[in-house]
Amino acid sequence: MSSLLTRTRRDLISVGIASAAIAGAWPFISATARAAGGTVNFADIGVGDPGGDWSLFTEASGWNVNLVAIGNAPSAILNVLVAGGGTASYDVINIVGGMQKPLVDNDLIEPLDTARLPAWSRDRNIAEFLAKGTRGFNFIGYQDKLYGVPTVLQGDSFAYLPEKTGPLDSYGALFDPKFKGYVALEDNYTTAGQKTALYLKHADLAKIENPADMTPEEIKTVVDFLIEHKGKGQFRVIWSSFQQAVDLIVNKEVYVIDCWEPMVFVAKSKGANAVYADPKEGYLLWAMAAYLTKNPKRSAETTQAAYALLNFMLGGWYGAKITLLRGYMTNTDAPEYAKAHPDQFPAGAAEKVAVITDNVHHKFAQGGTWQNRWPKHVDVYETEWARFKAA
Amino acid sequence: MSRNRSAIRFVSWCCLSVVLLVIYLPLVPPILFSLAPGEPDAALTLRWYLALWRDPVLVSAIATSLEVGIIVAIAATILGLGAALAIRELRVPRLILALMLLPLFVPGVSMGLATALFFRLVGIEASLVKIAIVQTAWALPFATLIVVTAMSTFDPVYLEAAYVSGAGRWRAFVDIELPLIRSGVSGAATFSLILSFNETIRTAIVQGPLNTVQTYIWSTYRQVGLSPALYALMSLLILLTLGLVAAFVVGGARPPREVSVGDFAAASSQKP
Amino acid sequence: MLGRFLGRWGFPALPIAFAAVFVLVPLALTIVVSFWTRVGLVVRPAFTFTSYAAFFAGARLLVLERSLIASIEATALSLLLAYPIAYFLAFKASPRAARTVLLLFTVPFLVNYIIRAFAWTWLLGRTGLINALLIATGLTSKPLDWLLYSDVAVLIGLVTSYMPFMIFPLWVSLAGIDRRLIQASWMLGAPPARTFLRVTLPLSLPGVFAAAIFSFVSCFGESAIPVVMGGVGYQMMGNSIASAMDVLNYPLAAAISTVVLVTMMGLLLLWYVVFDARAFLGMILRPRG
Numbered sequence: 039m040s041s042l043l044t045r046t047r048r049d050l051i052s053v054g055i056a057s058a059a060i061a062g063a064w065p066f067i068s069a070t071a072r073a074a075g076g077t078v079n080f081a082d083i084g085v086g087d088p089g090g091d092w093s094l095f096t097e098a099s100g101w102n103v104n105l106v107a108i109g110n111a112p113s114a115i116l117n118v119l120v121a122g123g124g125t126a127s128y129d130v131i132n133i134v135g136g137m138q139k140p141l142v143d144n145d146l147i148e149p150l151d152t153a154r155l156p157a158w159s160r161d162r163n164i165a166e167f168l169a170k171g172t173r174g175f176n177f178i179g180y181q182d183k184l185y186g187v188p189t190v191l192q193g194d195s196f197a198y199l200p201e202k203t204g205p206l207d208s209y210g211a212l213f214d215p216k217f218k219g220y221v222a223l224e225d226n227y228t229t230a231g232q233k234t235a236l237y238l239k240h241a242d243l244a245k246i247e248n249p250a251d252m253t254p255e256e257i258k259t260v261v262d263f264l265i266e267h268k269g270k271g272q273f274r275v276i277w278s279s280f281q282q283a284v285d286l287i288v289n290k291e292v293y294v295i296d297c298w299e300p301m302v303f304v305a306k307s308k309g310a311n312a313v314y315a316d317p318k319e320g321y322l323l324w325a326m327a328a329y330l331t332k333n334p335k336r337s338a339e340t341t342q343a344a345y346a347l348l349n350f351m352l353g354g355w356y357g358a359k360i361t362l363l364r365g366y367m368t369n370t371d372a373p374e375y376a377k378a379h380p381d382q383f384p385a386g387a388a389e390k391v392a393v394i395t396d397n398v399h400h401k402f403a404q405g406g407t408w409q410n411r412w413p414k415h416v417d418v419y420e421t422e423w424a425r426f427k428a429a
Numbered sequence: 430m431s432r433n434r435s436a437i438r439f440v441s442w443c444c445l446s447v448v449l450l451v452i453y454l455p456l457v458p459p460i461l462f463s464l465a466p467g468e469p470d471a472a473l474t475l476r477w478y479l480a481l482w483r484d485p486v487l488v489s490a491i492a493t494s495l496e497v498g499i500i501v502a503i504a505a506t507i508l509g510l511g512a513a514l515a516i517r518e519l520r521v522p523r524l525i526l527a528l529m530l531l532p533l534f535v536p537g538v539s540m541g542l543a544t545a546l547f548f549r550l551v552g553i554e555a556s557l558v559k560i561a562i563v564q565t566a567w568a569l570p571f572a573t574l575i576v577v578t579a580m581s582t583f584d585p586v587y588l589e590a591a592y593v594s595g596a597g598r599w600r601a602f603v604d605i606e607l608p609l610i611r612s613g614v615s616g617a618a619t620f621s622l623i624l625s626f627n628e629t630i631r632t633a634i635v636q637g638p639l640n641t642v643q644t645y646i647w648s649t650y651r652q653v654g655l656s657p658a659l660y661a662l663m664s665l666l667i668l669l670t671l672g673l674v675a676a677f678v679v680g681g682a683r684p685p686r687e688v689s690v691g692d693f694a695a696a697s698s699q700k701p
Numbered sequence: 702m703l704g705r706f707l708g709r710w711g712f713p714a715l716p717i718a719f720a721a722v723f724v725l726v727p728l729a730l731t732i733v734v735s736f737w738t739r740v741g742l743v744v745r746p747a748f749t750f751t752s753y754a755a756f757f758a759g760a761r762l763l764v765l766e767r768s769l770i771a772s773i774e775a776t777a778l779s780l781l782l783a784y785p786i787a788y789f790l791a792f793k794a795s796p797r798a799a800r801t802v803l804l805l806f807t808v809p810f811l812v813n814y815i816i817r818a819f820a821w822t823w824l825l826g827r828t829g830l831i832n833a834l835l836i837a838t839g840l841t842s843k844p845l846d847w848l849l850y851s852d853v854a855v856l857i858g859l860v861t862s863y864m865p866f867m868i869f870p871l872w873v874s875l876a877g878i879d880r881r882l883i884q885a886s887w888m889l890g891a892p893p894a895r896t897f898l899r900v901t902l903p904l905s906l907p908g909v910f911a912a913a914i915f916s917f918v919s920c921f922g923e924s925a926i927p928v929v930m931g932g933v934g935y936q937m938m939g940n941s942i943a944s945a946m947d948v949l950n951y952p953l954a955a956a957i958s959t960v961v962l963v964t965m966m967g968l969l970l971l972w973y974v975v976f977d978a979r980a981f982l983g984m985i986l987r988p989r990g
Contacts, residue, residue, distance in 0.1 A: 079638045084652035090485050105486055106638050107648035111947050126554055127638045140949060166957025219846065224935075273933045275850045279651040281819060282929065291827045291849075304654055364653065420948045424941070425760040428767075441789050445802065448786065452809055452861055455820035459812065508716035523973060528720050533915065534965035535728065536922030538942045539958035542951075543727035550730075566723045569716065578873050610955035620807075627810055628923070646813050655816075663812055674804045 086132040088359040101343040135177030135327030136411030157352035161369040173408040177325040186327025193321030193401030202293040209237035225278040227423040250410040300365040320406025367398035464658035481658035488512035490640040507571030543636035568621040579613020735955035752956035772920035775859035787871035806865040818929040825849040858926040867912035874908020
C-alpha cells in the first residue's frame with residue numbers, strides 16, 4: 039500500500055483545491071435548503087431575473103426562489119420539460135408566451151386560478167391588450183382557458199444607425215439595396231419572417247392575408263423574396279443571440295438590424311448611437327408569460343408558494359425592477375411603485391421606468407401584428423426557413 | 430552544420446509561437462471586457478471580479494460546475510482504467526474500444542436528447558446525477574484513450590514478475606502497474622475535469638433545476654447578453670489555469686518511478 | 702467463487718456496463734424514434750421512412766453536403782498545421798519543453814467555446830482588430846468583408862478549436878516510434894526526407910488517422926461556430942438537428958442524427974479495416990499463446 043500513499047505535490051494541490059472549493063461553496067448550496075418554507079424552482083429565459091434579488095419575495099412568503107436559466111427556443115423549453123423531467127424540476131416557467139398549445143397538448147402546464155392572484159385585476163394591461171377574444175389572449179390563454187401570467191409586454195421593430203442611414207421609418211430599409219451587405223436579420227421565422235410578411239403586405243408586394251398565420255403558399259412567397267435578396271448579398275448575417283446582436287450594433291458591423299429594443303438600450307449604454315425605428319407598418323407585438331407546470335406530485339404548499347411568486351411578478355417592485363434592467367414594459371403598478379419608493383428606485387430610475395412604459399404603450403397604440411409563436415403551419419415555416427438558410 | 434540546425438530550431442520555435450499566439454488571441458477580448466468600466470469614458474476597473482461573487486445564481490453555478498467536475502473526473506478515470514484493463518484482458522479488444530469511443534461520434538445535441546429521453550423512460554430525476562452521467566459518458570472515451578496510451582508503454586512482463594513473486598492480481602496491479610502509469614491516470618483525470626467544465630450542449634438538455642457555469646453563460650449570451658462579471662469569471666479561469674500550468678512546469682513533472690525489487694517484495698508480502 | 706469472478710472481471714466490466722446503458726441504449730432509442738410518425742404534436746410509434754424522405758428530399762441535404770466539405774477542409778488544414786508541430790515536439794524539443802507546450806495548448810479549452818467564437822467575431826469584424834491592423838499598416842484600404850460571416854471565418858473557427866486537440870494523438874504516435882528504426886534507416890544510407898516518408902510517416906499513420914477522425918467528427922457535429930461566425934444562414938448538421946427539434950419533430954431530428962451516426966460509423970469502420978487497431982493498442986495487449 040505504500041506506493042499508493044506516495045502522493046506527488048500535484049495530487050496534494052488538486053485535493054486541497056477541491057476540498058477548499060467544496061467547503062467554500064457549501065454555505066451557498068445549503069443556504070437554499072435552509073429557508074423556512076422551501077424553494078420554488080423558477081425557469082426563466084434570463085429576462086425575468088431581477089438581478090438575483092428575491093429578498094422581498096422571501097421576506098413576504100418565507101420561500102426561496104431558485105432561478106434556472108433556460109433557452110427561449112420551443113425546443114429548449116419543450117425538451118427540458120418533456121425530456122429533462124422538467125415538470126418535476128420546475129414549478130414556474132417564464133418564457134415568451136404563445137406556447138400554450140404545445141405545452142397544454144403535452145400536458146405540461148396547468149390553467150391558472152385568478153382568484154389566487156390578487157394582483158391580477160390591478161394590472162390594467164391585461165384587460166387592455168390581452169383580453170379574451172383579442173389576439174393578445176393567444177399569448178396567455180388557450181381554448182378560452184387562462185394559462186399564463188403576462189410578465190412582460192413589448193413591441194418590436196428594427197434598429198438603425200442614423201449617422202449612416204439617416205432617419206428610417208419602414209421595414210423596407212431591411213431590403214433597401216442602398217444598405218446592401220449592412221443588414222442583419224434575426225434567425226427566427228416568427229419575428230423576422232413575420233415582419234417581412236407585414237412589410238410585403240403593406241407595400242402590396244405580395245398577397246398576404248394575415249402575417250400572423252400564413253398559409254404555405256404565403257410563406258413560400260415570403261421566403262422566395264428573402265432568398266432573392268440573400269442572393270444579391272443584402273444580408274451580412276442572421277443573428278441568434280442577444281450578445282451577437284448588440285455587438286453587431288456597437289461594432290457598426292451592420293447599419294440596419296432587425297432586433298429587440300433592449301439591445302438598443304445596451305448598445306447605447308456602450309456609447310453607440312442607435313435608434314429603434316417607429317415604422318409605418320406597425321410593430322410586432324408580444325408578451326412574456328409565466329406558466330405553472332403541471333405536476334401532480336407537487337405539494338399544496340409549494341403550489342401556493344408558486345402562486346405567490348406569480349402574484350409577486352405582477353407587483354410593482356418586480357415590474358419596475360425588470361423594466362429598469364431589461365427595458366421592457368411589465369405591469370401598470372410598476373411606474374407608480376418606482377416613483378413612490380425613491381429609496382429603492384432613485385429619481386433617474388423611476389423616470390426611466392415611466393419613459394419605457396409610455397414608449398411601449400405608444401407602440402401598442404400604433405398597432406401592427408401580434409407575433410405568433412406557434413402558427414398553424416409551423417412545420418412549413420420551419421422547412422421554408424431552412425430553405426432560406428441553406429440557399 | 431550545427432549553425433544550420435540551430436537556425437532551423439529557432440525558426441521552428443518562432444512558428445510554434447505564432448501558432449500559440451493565434452490560438453490564444455480569442456482569450457484577449459474577454460480579459461479586456463472584464464476590465465471595462467460600467468460607464469463609457471470611465472477608468473478601467475477590477476470591480477467585476479468582486480461583483481461576480483455576489484451574484485447568487487452565478488456562485489451556485491460555479492459550485493455545481495465544481496461538484497460535477499470532480500465527480501466526473503473521478504468516475505471517468507476509474508471507468509477509463511477499467512476500460513483499458515478490459516481491452517487488455519478480454520478477447521475482443523477492438524469491439525470494446527469501439528464501444529468506448531462511440532460517444533465521440535455522436536453530435537452533442539443528439540446525445541443530449543437521447544440520454545434525456547432515456548432518463549425519463551427509466552425515471553431518473555436527480556439533476557446532479559443526470560448531469561454527472563451525461564458528462565462522464567462524454568469524458569469516458571478520452572479518459573480511456575489516455576489510459577490506454579499510458580498503458581502501452583508499460584511492459585506486462587513486470588506483472589508476470591509480480592505473479593511469480595507470489596502477488597495476487599489486484600495487488601500486482603495496484604502496487605506495480607498503477608504507479609508506473611500514474612501520469613496517464615492523472616492526465617485522464619485532468620482532461621476529464623477540463624471536458625466536464627467545458628461541456629454545454631448535453632448538459633443544457635438534461636440540467637433540470639441546476640445551472641453549470643457553461644449553461645448559464647450560453648443562456649445569458651443568447652437571451653440577455655453577457656455581463657462584465659461573466660468576463661471576469663472567464664478571465665479568472667484563464668489566469669488560474671495558466672497559474673496551474675506554470676506551477677506544474679516549475680514544480681517539474683517527475684519521471685515515472687523505476688520499478689525496483691522492493692516493490693515486488695512489498696507486493697508479494699501482502700497476499701490477499 | 703463468485704467473489705473471485707467479480708474480483709477479476711468486475712472492474713473491467715463496469716465501464717462496459719456503463720457505456721452499454723448510458724450510450725448504447727439512448728442511441729438505439731434514437732434510431733427507433735427516427736422511424737416513428739408525428740401526429741400533430743404527439744410522436745407515435747410506427748415504422749415509416751417519412752422522416753428520412755423529408756431529410757433527403759429537402760434543403761437539409763445541402764446542409765449535409767456543406768458539413769462534409771467544411772469538415773474535410775478543416776481537418777486537412779488542421780492536420781497540415783498539427784503534424785509539423787507534433788513532429789517538432791516529439792523529435793526536436795526537450796521532453797520538458799514539449800510537455801509545457803502541450804499543456805499550453807490545453808488552456809484555451811477552459812474558456813467557454815461560445816465566448817471564444819464571439820471573441821473571434823470581435824477580432825475579425827469590419828471594425829475589428831485584424832482589419833484595424835491591416836488598414837493601419839496600409840495593406841488594404843477598406844476593411845475585408847470576407848474575414849467574418851463567411852466560409853473562411855468558419856474554417857478559422859473550426860481549425861483553432863480542434864487543431865490543438867489533434868496535436869496530442871499525433872505527438873503520442875510520433876513519440877512512441879522506436880528511435881532505433883529511424884537510426885537504422887540512417888545507417889542504411891537514406892537521406893532524412895526519405896527516412897521520413899518511408900519510416901516515420903507510415904509508423905505515425907494510426908495517430909494521424911485518430912486525429913483526423915476526431916477533428917472530422919467534431920467539425921461535422923458542430924453547432925455554435927457556424928451560427929456565430931458563419932455567413933447568412935450558415936448551418937451544419939448540429940444546427941439542422943436543433944432546428945428540427947425546435948418544432949418538436951423528434952422523428953426528423955432522430956433521422957438526421959442517425960444519418961450522422963451512420964456516416965461516422967462508416968469512418969470508424971474504415972479506420973479499423975485499413976489500420977490494424979492492434980498496432981495502435983500496442984504492447985498492452987498480452988500476447989496470446
